[in-house]
Amino acid sequence: MSEITLDPYVSRYATRARGMGASEIRALFAVASRPEVVSLAGGMPYTAALDYDAVAEVTDAVVREHGPSALQYGGGQGMPALRARLVEVMAAEETAAHPDDVVVTTGGQQALDLLGKLFCDPGDIVLAEGPSYVGALGAFSAYQARVLHVDMDADGLIPEAVEDRLTQVRAAGRTVKFLYTVPTHQNPAGVSLSVTRRLALAELARRHDLLVVEDNPYGLLDFKGEVRPSLRSLAPEHVVYVGTLSKIFSPGIRVGWLSAPGPIRDKLVLLKETADLCQSNLTQFVAERWLGTQPWQAQVAAFRELYRERCEAMLSEMAAELPSSCTWSVPTGGFFVWLRLPPALDAGEMLAKAIRARVAYVPGSAFHADGQGTGEVRLSFCLPPPERIREGVRRLAEVLREEVELVEAVYRGRG
Numbered sequence: 041m042s043e044i045t046l047d048p049y050v051s052r053y054a055t056r057a058r059g060m061g062a063s064e065i066r067a068l069f070a071v072a073s074r075p076e077v078v079s080l081a082g083g084m085p086y087t088a089a090l091d092y093d094a095v096a097e098v099t100d101a102v103v104r105e106h107g108p109s110a111l112q113y114g115g116g117q118g119m120p121a122l123r124a125r126l127v128e129v130m131a132a133e134e135t136a137a138h139p140d141d142v143v144v145t146t147g148g149q150q151a152l153d154l155l156g157k158l159f160c161d162p163g164d165i166v167l168a169e170g171p172s173y174v175g176a177l178g179a180f181s182a183y184q185a186r187v188l189h190v191d192m193d194a195d196g197l198i199p200e201a202v203e204d205r206l207t208q209v210r211a212a213g214r215t216v217k218f219l220y221t222v223p224t225h226q227n228p229a230g231v232s233l234s235v236t237r238r239l240a241l242a243e244l245a246r247r248h249d250l251l252v253v254e255d256n257p258y259g260l261l262d263f264k265g266e267v268r269p270s271l272r273s274l275a276p277e278h279v280v281y282v283g284t285l286s287k288i289f290s291p292g293i294r295v296g297w298l299s300a301p302g303p304i305r306d307k308l309v310l311l312k313e314t315a316d317l318c319q320s321n322l323t324q325f326v327a328e329r330w331l332g333t334q335p336w337q338a339q340v341a342a343f344r345e346l347y348r349e350r351c352e353a354m355l356s357e358m359a360a361e362l363p364s365s366c367t368w369s370v371p372t373g374g375f376f377v378w379l380r381l382p383p384a385l386d387a388g389e390m391l392a393k394a395i396r397a398r399v400a401y402v403p404g405s406a407f408h409a410d411g412q413g414t415g416e417v418r419l420s421f422c423l424p425p426p427e428r429i430r431e432g433v434r435r436l437a438e439v440l441r442e443e444v445e446l447v448e449a450v451y452r453g454r455g
């Protein structure tokens with residue numbers, strides 16, 4: 041059978057959908073999900089650590105006590121009692137919010153989609169860290185926004201680089217619709233924005249009237265429990281905050297939220313209603329009761345410790361095994377390590393070989409809108425247990441050693 045299938049509906053698709061297609065990487069991941077492969081690729085939380093008796097109790101009580109409402113439609117903004125609980129989650133990160141400013145969404149991902157829909161016409165410019173969360177790049181590009189990357193380093197996004205980009209864009213007579221950033225335990229780079237830079241970015245947002253989208257799924261998963269000031273707390277009128285219960289409770293219940301300045305919130309509620317009328321009422325009730333009756337902060341602390349241990353397993357094995365010409369980020373929380381490969385290696389080209397060696401990762405180019413990142417790799421330590429992580433790193437190290445030898449042989453051959 042031919043590899044290429046012509047799509048007979050293509051002429052009917054909207055322009056924004058024509059360019060969309062599954063990447064080669066997605067095809068490789070079908071193979072990577074086999075049990076013999078250690079996947080350091082996905083960003084799936086370790087949901088097996090949840091207390092399932094407690095989840096069952098909560099769900100049972102919701103259905104028995106609130107069945108008719110929980111199985112009914114709800115309001116477009118989300119259930120008021122849940123919004124009040126989500127404000128408590130934000131308070132755990134010292135970010136003040138009011139339930140009226142919150143819009144419940146189908147995970148953080150829908151929040152990003154709604155923001156793309158609200159702000160982006162085709163060709164509009166959005167700034168984002170380079171590398172950036174692949175789901176955000178997908179959401180914004182679905183509205184044909186053009187993402188321009190801004191440099192980051194071990195302390196996160198560089199405010200001066202944001203200002204340079206803004207100045208360039210404005211000098212060209214264009215506007216920046218917003219800056220998208222994951223300031224804490226960034227996906228994929230595994231770094232956090234320093235406090236000094238948070239203050240600088242907040243000041244810059246005010247001075248340049250820049251709108252910032254702050255996406256914060258990993259903030260509470262700091263290995264030491266450290267809390268950093270959110271951008272929303274520093275410049276509330278210039279920041280739209282995106283939160284999610286996916287990493288601190290469950291991604292399966294699909295509860296995320298936005299906390300936004302009033303006029304933006306009003307538009308988002310209308311967009312949410314056109315997207316799906318309302319969030320699943322059943323999972324809103326479950327999330328509300330979970331947060332209201334269970335020791336969720338203790339669960340978060342348990343997750344923190346579990347991920348800290350897995351991260352430590354990954355970092356120590358990397359230090360022991362990887363070629364000395366590799367460098368990587370040292371996360372203080374979250375799910376990811378960002379690995380820079382030895383010169384001349386291409387992470388995309390190497391992936392098929394890695395999967396044959398029974399280890400999977402995501403090539404860095406997936407996290408760039410402009411083809412950068414070919415010599416970089418995202419490794420996740422969230423799902424496999426520590427011993428599997430170590431095994432995965434050893435397999436990756438073996439592939440890298442072979443690749444480095446090949447490159448050296450080619451250079452020697454050239455004399």
Ligand code: PMP
Pocket residue numbers: 083146147148149150173175222227255257283284285286291295296
């Ligand atoms: N933002 C970032 C940075 C993420 O890593 C993720 C999950 N991978 C999301 C948003 C979306 O997660 P969810 O839709 O499950 O809330």
